[in-house]
Amino acid sequence: MILDIKDLHVKIGNKEILKGLNLTLEEGKVHAIMGPNGAGKSTLSKAIVGHYDVEVTQGDILYKGKSIIEMEPEERALEGIFLSFQHPVEIPGVNNAYFLRTALNAKRKHEGKEELNAAEFLRAMKEHLEALGMKSDMISRSLNEGFSGGEKKRNEILQMLILEPEVIILDEIDSGLDIDALRAVSEGINRMKDGKRSFLVITHYSRILDYIEPDYIHVLKDGRIVKTAGVELVEILEKDGYDGIEEDAGS
């Protein structure tokens, strides 16, 4: 296993959102998390990456066997954990290319590799931009500023491609995407599948799962994983809804 979440209790403000959540991510597998609104799906992703909103009150998150709950967000990122945000923030004045190169060079430095200069970086970017159908001027603009929903999600996937993380959390990656953007984003994600990387796909709808085939479906309800099964669970959920599922024993 690459990520092991044990009995996780998380508060945001005074409200407990995750109430003893257990989840294990296997190496090289795609795990999808589905669940009703307010179940705690985004809180789970925030807890894994160390968002300032969340307070872990109990339990642990082990990444490659080591606890990460005391680590800063940037340390978790450098160790290989990546979150594709549901709503990426806009940062006027920060050039996208400069940001991407700073992030990539921080990672390379962490791994003891030489930093890339601007020309080397742009050469490395070219292929990814083309594959994602991104216009080259998108990396010369301010980070996410004025980007459409689809452009923002493509930019998230671009970051994922260049940073090559080992655990990839995709929080509602399909929201706000048209069919063409969904296909381009999914292809980008599928290119990252190498039998070693693990994916945690957080979604409301099954549409994205037509493009990114999951190995496991987990249902998150009221702050806990209540059901884990194979891809066949999607059909049951579509038919019966979240209230109609039979919870796993001991969940």
Add this chain to the structure above:
Amino acid sequence: MKPDTLDLNTLCHQSPEALAKFFGVKEDNPLLKKLTSLGLPTKKSEAYRYFDAESLLEKEYKTLAYVPKEAEEADKLEIVNGVVTTAPKDLRVYYGVYDEVNKEHYDPLYFLGHLLRPNVIIIEIDGDREIELLHRYTQRDTLIQYRIVIKNQANRHATIYESFDSEGTQGSLVLYGYDITVARDSTLRVIRNQTINDDAYHLIASHYIKAEKQASIILKTFDFGNRSALQLLKVDLGERAHIDAGHLLYLSGKARRGSISQIVHQGEHSSSFQEAKNILEGDARGIFDALIRVEHSAKHTKAQQNSKSILLNAGTYMVAKPQLEIYIDELEASHGATTGQLDEKQLFYLQSRGISRQEAEKMLVIAFANTLIEKVKDVRHQEKVLESFEKAFYAKKDRG
């Protein structure tokens, strides 16, 4: 014959007769009357309330003779200690008495400047062109004061890139300023890089700008450092005239810096856009005290005014006073001011990509500044301004 030293505070408290004698004018001189009625700035003066002008004005300074000399030919227009030393060959620069001093200016130092130095530097800009203007100061404990009059041609587009340099100017006070008339249907851009190095002089710049019918003035001030500097601006806008005024402040240490302005819409369909971005740390105090006044004659005016400030630590203080004074109904106007810290969501986003908190903070500060710096169209000058900003910002020891 002027004395070798001067204490402005004592001077200005003398009788009208003595003052008239000192300035070599009649007692009923309108500039002298304005100066005596306004009085020198004190802590109670509205315009100077947040800027410690008193301590600068009550000091005794050495004075300079300002002997005009033949300017050498050079690419730049250079003014050293208030005297033109070099000028481009085809630029008309000369000294002369200016008889169009604005009598409605709110700043007493505007009138003091004209009285102390009635022989102003006059720059006449022909055609479409760019001018680099460098002010250089080399005297310590000295009052350096001069005024510059700028005139351009109708239907033309000119740009002035202004910068400052100094060496050994500890304890000096620079009083200077522009009187600019922007001719009808013309555009004048003035890009001011007002960076003042450590241990240097203090600066008070008092400007008056008149934009004639359909004229456009773009005034961008980049103001970095840890010393005291104040820009006082009065602008009169004629029919369909426009001003785009931007001010970027980065203050550290015990700096007291900022801008005080009055933009007066006099003509119909005139427009103003004023924005200030302020970054403060240390014990710095920033000032954005800006009034836009729309006169009865200025129907269909558009006026917009905005100040955004980032306080990097608890010891800083930002005075942001955007004000609209409106006497008509037919207009579009807005104003606002925000003061806060760096955005946690933005910081987290950068951190989530492996960028350290400290590096992320630097990126956001530079980004905030960049939104104004990017408005300098010429890439070479844009880079110069960015370089000045980064030099001032990275000068803080723990940031290297």
